[in-house]
Amino acid sequence: MTNTDTSVQAVAALAQQALAPKEVEPGGIYLVATAAGHVERVDLTGPEYTGTLARKTGVTVVRDSASFLTYYGKHKDDASEVYSDVEKLSVTAVLDAHAADEPGFGEHRLTLALRRTKAWTEWLELDGKLVDQDRFANFLEDHLPNLVDPDAATMLEIAQSIKATTKAEFQSSSRLQSGERKFVFTEDTKTSAGARGDLQIPETFRIAVPPFEGADAYSMTARFKYRLNGSVLTLGFKLEQPEERAKAAFTDVLNAISEGIDTPVLNGTPA
Incomplete structure (x- = not known):
């Protein structure tokens, strides 16, 4: 070979x-x-x-402070960081953040994203708007549980009075010494001697509505608004600083989180 x-x-x-x-x-x-x-x-x-993950990753979204504290307590370490953003009404925890002596991946995060309640959203949707009598009365009836002063029973009577005069022609309005607003109307407009009456509505009323799911109800003053265009009456209300009430509710949620963790909450947004 x-x-x-x-x-x-x-x-x-x-x-x-x-x-x-x-x-x-x-x-x-x-x-x-x-x-x-x-x-x-x-x-x-x-x-x-x-069969083993190299590290924890992903973003978990929760809807209340109790859920935030439960998840945070399970996954936090000595380098974990927590940030709050009052404008976005959110709290974010970076569970694998940078430590003082070594970098972290920053890929395991927890976010509290508060959800507005249906009632809060509906009050804000009508805030500052003028609508016809029937819609305004129906709105009051649908939101009686939120009405605190005057109480729900009194506001129901007012709503029913507004409904009963939807076909009347309004002629004038005046402010009473009690602070109420009086509207004079004529029910039978076919004759000059039509039945006359008046409708009285409080100048302000108070509501109590939870801004977020799982939050307590917060009280607000609603100032009664109206427009008399000829004989047609439109009604509405203007809420007193609703966004400030929402921020106050967020602060209470943030305080509950701060009391339940052993790291300071930073004001800002994580990178």
């Missing part, structure tokens, strides 16, 4: 050895020679091979 034949057999043997299957261990990185003469990198370090 010539030296050339020996060299060919040696190369063939190495090629066969490279193609022969071999058992590998999960968790390692291997270089594999292919029949085409290339070298491929095989990475078996992923969780699908090892």
